Amino acid sequence: MTRFRLAxxxxxxxxxxxxxxxxxxxxxxxxxxxxxxxxxxxxxRGLHYEAYAALARSEGERVLxxxxxxxAIAEARCVHRIGELAIGELAVWVGVSAAHRDAAFAACxxxxxxxxxxxxxxxxxRYVDGDADWLHPPPAT
Amino acid sequence: MTRFRLAxxxxxxxxxxxxxxxxxxxxxxxxxxxxxxxxxxxxxRGLHYEAYAALARSEGERVLxxxxxxxAIAEARCVHRIGELAIGELAVWVGVSAAHRDAAFAACxxxxxxxxxxxxxxxxxRYVDGDADWLHPPPAT
Amino acid sequence: MTRVTVLYFASLRDAAGVPSETxxxxxxxxxxxxxxxxxRHGFALPAGRLRVAVDGAFARWEDGLRExxxxxxxxxxxxx
Amino acid sequence: MTRVTVLYFASLRDAAGVPSETxxxxxxxxxxxxxxxxxRHGFALPAGRLRVAVDGAFARWEDGLRExxxxxxxxxxxxx
Numbered sequence: 001m002t003r004f005r006l007a008x009x010x011x012x013x014x015x016x017x018x019x020x021x022x023x024x025x026x027x028x029x030x031x032x033x034x035x036x037x038x039x040x041x042x043x044x045r046g047l048h049y050e051a052y053a054a055l056a057r058s059e060g061e062r063v064l065x066x067x068x069x070x071x072a073i074a075e076a077r078c079v080h081r082i083g084e085l086a087i088g089e090l091a092v093w094v095g096v097s098a099a100h101r102d103a104a105f106a107a108c109x110x111x112x113x114x115x116x117x118x119x120x121x122x123x124x125x126r127y128v129d130g131d132a133d134w135l136h137p138p139p140a141t
Numbered sequence: 142m143t144r145f146r147l148a149x150x151x152x153x154x155x156x157x158x159x160x161x162x163x164x165x166x167x168x169x170x171x172x173x174x175x176x177x178x179x180x181x182x183x184x185x186r187g188l189h190y191e192a193y194a195a196l197a198r199s200e201g202e203r204v205l206x207x208x209x210x211x212x213a214i215a216e217a218r219c220v221h222r223i224g225e226l227a228i229g230e231l232a233v234w235v236g237v238s239a240a241h242r243d244a245a246f247a248a249c250x251x252x253x254x255x256x257x258x259x260x261x262x263x264x265x266x267r268y269v270d271g272d273a274d275w276l277h278p279p280p281a282t
Numbered sequence: 283m284t285r286v287t288v289l290y291f292a293s294l295r296d297a298a299g300v301p302s303e304t305x306x307x308x309x310x311x312x313x314x315x316x317x318x319x320x321x322r323h324g325f326a327l328p329a330g331r332l333r334v335a336v337d338g339a340f341a342r343w344e345d346g347l348r349e350x351x352x353x354x355x356x357x358x359x360x361x362x
Numbered sequence: 363m364t365r366v367t368v369l370y371f372a373s374l375r376d377a378a379g380v381p382s383e384t385x386x387x388x389x390x391x392x393x394x395x396x397x398x399x400x401x402r403h404g405f406a407l408p409a410g411r412l413r414v415a416v417d418g419a420f421a422r423w424e425d426g427l428r429e430x431x432x433x434x435x436x437x438x439x440x441x442x
Contacts, residue, residue: 014155023178023228029249030171031242033442037164049441052371052434054418056441080441087164092442101172105250108170112242112442120415120434121441122372134373135440136407174362190361193291193354195338197361221361233362253362261335261354262361263292275293276360277327 003068004060004115005079006051011090016077025074025097029104031112033092035085039135043128048084049091052120056080063114071107073098078111080121144209145201145256146220147192152234157218166215166238170245172253174233176226180276184269189225190232193261197221204255212248214239219252221262283308284347288319289354298323312336313343316355327357363388364427368399369434378403392416393423396435407437 013032020028037044060078067076074097081091094111098104126132154173161169178185201219208217215238222232235252239245267273283306290298298319309315312334319325333356334341336348340356347353363386370378378399389395392414399405413436414421416428420436427433 021175021229026175026177028173028175030173031246032169032171033242034162034167034169034238036167036240050372051441052369052415052436055415055420055434055436058418059420088162097175099177101174101250101253105172105246109242109246116439116442118439119441120371120436120439122437123440124372134376134437136373136411136438137440138411138438191292192361193289193335193356196335196340196354196356199338200340257359257362259359260361261291261356261359263357264360265292275296275357277293277331277358278360279331279358 002057002061003064003075003077004057006053006056007079007081008083011079011081011093013090013093016079016093017095019077020075020095020097022074022097024099026099027101027104028095028097029101029108030093030095031108032090032094033112035087035089035091037087039125042125044087045126045128046084046086047123047125049080049082050122050124051080051082053082056120060115060119063111063118066114067096067107067111070110071098072100072103073107076107076111078115080115080119082121143198143202144205144218145198147194147197148220148222149224152220152222152231154231154234157220157234158236160218161216161236161238163215163238165240167240168242168245169236169238170242170249171234171236172249173231174253176228176230176232178228180266183266185228186267186269187225187227188264188266190221190223191263191265192221192223194223197261201256201260204252204259207255208237208248208252211251212239213241213244214248217248217252219256221256221260223262284349286315286347286350287352289352291354292357293327294323294325294355294357297325307347309347311344311346312341312353315347315353331358332356364429366395366427366430367432368395369432371434372437373407374403374405374435374437377405387427389427391424391426392421392433395427395433411438412436
C-alpha cells in the first residue's frame with residue numbers, strides 16, 4: 001500500500017478521492033496547499049519543489065501509517081508535487097475518510113503538519129524582484 | 142453572494158472548489174458528508190433529506206457569514222443535498238480557502254458543525270429491516 | 283381568532299398527515315399554539331426540543347400570532 | 363579512510379555546486395564528516411539545524427562512516 005506519493009505532474013484529485021470511498025465512511029476531510037503569489041511579504045513569481053525522493057517516500061509513508069494507527073479513520077492519502085509549479089497550482093493534497101468527522105479532521109491536520117515538518121522536500125521561490133531562495137524555516141515553536 | 146446552497150442534483154465539487162481559488166490563498170480545507178450504509182448500529186438501505194428551504198437558505202447563509210467574519214479566510218462555500226440519496230453519495234460539502242491552514246481548518250469545522258446544528262434540514266433513513274425513521278437527535282452536549 | 287398557516291416538517295408532518303394547514307386560532311402566543319396543535323395531532327416532541335419560525339425567520343415562543351403569518355415548528359435538525 | 367557518497371539538497375547543493383560527490387574521508391562520525399564538508403564548501407547551516415540520513419534512512423550524528431554508504435545532510439524542510 002502506498003498512501004504517500006510524489007507527483008511530477010498535476011495532482012488528479014477526483015481519482016485520489018475515489019480511493020478513499022467506502023460504505024462505512026460518513027466523513028471525508030481534505031487539505032490542499034496552493035502556490036501563493038506572495039510569501040513573507042515578498043511577491044512570488046514562481047517556484048519549484050525538490051525532494052530527496054527515496055527518503056521522502058518512506059518518511060511520507062511513515063506519517064500516513066502513524067495517522068492510520070493514531071486515529072479512527074478508514075483511509076488516508078497524501079500526494080506532494082515536485083518540480084516547477086505555477087501560482088495557484090496544487091502543491092500538496094491530503095485526503096482522509098472516516099466514520100465520523102472528528103477523526104477525519106484530526107487525521108487530516110496531523111498528516112499535513114507532519115509532512116511539512118518531517119518529509120525531505122524543499123521549496124525554492126523566485127521573487128518578482130529577481131531574487132531567489134531556498135526555504136529552510138526554523139523549527140516550529 | 143450566496144455561499145450556502147441547497148442542491149437537488151449531485152454536487153459538482155470541482156466547480157465549487159474553483160469558486161474558492163484566489164492568488165492570495167495558500168490553504169484549502171474541505172469536508173464532505175457521505176451517506177453511510179449504517180447508523181447507530183442499524184443497516185441503512187436508503188435515505189432522503191428534507192429542508193425548510195427558505196429558512197435553510199437564510200440560516201445557512203448566516204453560518205457562512207459568521208465564518209467569514211470570525212476567521213481569517215478568503216472564501217467559503219457549503220452545499221447540502223436534499224431529496225433521495227444513495228449509499229455513498231455526497232450529502233453535504235464544505236470548502237474554505239485561506240492564506241494559512243489554521244484558519245482554513247477552523248472555519249471548515251465551524252461551518253459543518255453549525256450547519257448540522259442549526260440549518261433546518263432533516264434526514265429520513267430507511268433501514269434494511271423495513272423500518273424507517275426521521276432523525277431528531279438530542280442537542281449536542 | 284387569528285388566521286395562520288402552519289408548516290410541518292419531518293416527523294411532525296408524518297404525525298399531522300399534512301405538510302401545512304391554515305387555521306383560525308386564538309392562542310395567546312406561539313407556545314400555546316404548539317400546545318394546542320400537539321394535542322390535536324399527537325406530536326411526540328415537546329416544545330422544549332423545537333424551535334419556531336414565523337414568515338421564514340426564527341421567532342420566540344412568547345411572540346403572539348400575527349394575522350396571515352406562516353408559522354413553522356422546527357424539530358431537531360439532522361442535516362450533514 | 364572510508365569511501366562514502368554524499369548527497370546535497372537545496373541550499374547545500376547550491377553551496378557545494380554539485381548534487382553529490384564521492385569522497386575518501388577519515389571522519390570519526392557523521393558529525394565530524396559534516397564539520398569537514400561545511401569547512402570545504404562554506405555551508406551556512408550549522409549541524410544543529412540539519413538531520414542526517416544514511417542509505418535512505420534517518421541516522422544519528424554519532425554513527426560512524428560505513429564503507430560505500432550514501433550519506434545525505436537534510437536541511438530544514440519546506441514542503442507543503
